[in-house]
Amino acid sequence: MGHNNGTHHPSLAESVRGFFSPAGALAGAKGYESRSGQASMAEKVAEVIEAKRHLVVEAGTGTGKSLAYLVPAAYAAESGRKAIVSTYTIHLQEQLFGKDVPIVQSLVPFEFTAALLKGRQNYLCPHRLRKAQAQQGELFATGQAEQLKGLVEWAGRTRDGTLSDLDFSVDAAVWAQVCSEAFACTPRHCGGANGCFYQKARGAILDANVVIVNHALLFGLLAGMEQEEETPDEGYLFPNDFLILDEAHEVEDVAAKALGLEVRLGSLRFLLQRLVHPRTKKGV
Ligand code: SF4
Structure with missing residues (x-):
């Protein structure tokens, strides 16, 4: 792992290179094989996280790209950085949280936590x-x-209280009456996270090292912070965080909606500049 002379602390990129190397953790794990391009993408991701720069990667499905960004995110967590991973679909959010993150957790030589917010x-x-x-x-x-009776019973046994955990069908009209809605939400009255699935999930993202959200939520949160002028000095949503956007081809539309931009964003670069300093609009 790099030029280890006893005092040298490996860089993020070096740790990640080690993980994907033929003698590394991934190679030693049963059932996973490293795919071509995965290691170099992971190393690039690690480099830009460390340098606090931007990177756009085009990688198709089946390239193992989720591991290529989750592994650097995990190693970054070890040094106190917080990863916000954003996807377009719930399907990918769930795959990351339920499958890919646990794989990385089982392979890296330290512990890190992850939380999912839909x-x-x-x-x-x-x-x-x-x-x-x-x-x-x-x-x-x-x-x-x-169905309502079924939901009452389900509320006592569901893992996260979300639609995708439902094992029976519920009419959209019924769900619309019982799902969390901002206009009807009274956290103080409800006692906060006690027994509230949504508040519990929101609370969990504060402490987790890796936070998995979707683009609509991400830009909603960014827009909210911009209004409240709560933007942390060093970070997007949390101190010392960084963003990884998967399924990024949908980002422009979602961002335009959430941020209320009237003009279509012409380029990802413009968007990233806006993101870097959401409050001052100063880009890099
Ligand atoms: S805090 Fe939770 S339980 Fe209370 S109104 Fe809001 S979503 Fe519903």
């Missing part, structure tokens, strides 16, 4: 569920009342 309406709101139960006679047709 869009608010994916979460069951226990407060609205209780309200809906109280009014069910008026609001729901017979079949829907059954």
Whole structure:
């Protein structure tokens, strides 16, 4: 691993190169093979994280790209940096959180934590569920009342209280009455994260080393911080964080919507400049 002379602390890129090397952790793991281009992408990612610069990579599916950015993100966590990984689809969010992150966690020689935050309406709101139960006679047709009963029972056993964990079908109209909604959310009244799936998930991203969000959420959070002037001095959402955007071809549209830009963003560079200093709009 680089020129180790006893006092030399390996750079992020060196640690990552070691991980993907023929004698490294990935090669030693059963069932995974390193794919061509993966190691060099990972090393590049590590370099730009360390140098606090930007990188755009075009990599198709099946190239092992998620490991190529999660491994550098994990090693960066070891040195106190926080990764925000953003995807366009819930499917990729879940794959990262449920499959790829645990693989990396099992292979690196240190511990790091990850948290997943989906869009608010994916979460069951226990407060609205209780309200809906109280009014069910008026609001729901017979079949829907059954679904509501099912949801009450499910609320006690679901892992994260989100739609994708539902193992029975619920009409969109029913879910719309019981999902978390900003306009109906009263965290103080509800006792914060106690028993609230959404608040719990929001709380978990504060402490996690690797945070997995989606583009809509990311730009919503950035826009919110811009308004409240809460932008940390060194970082996008959290002190010392960095962003990894997968499925980035959708970024412009999502960003334009969330940030309320009237003009179409002509280039990713412009967007990145805006992101670097969201408050002052000063680019690098
Ligand atoms: S804090 Fe908001 S989302 Fe959570 S239970 Fe209360 S109203 Fe629902």
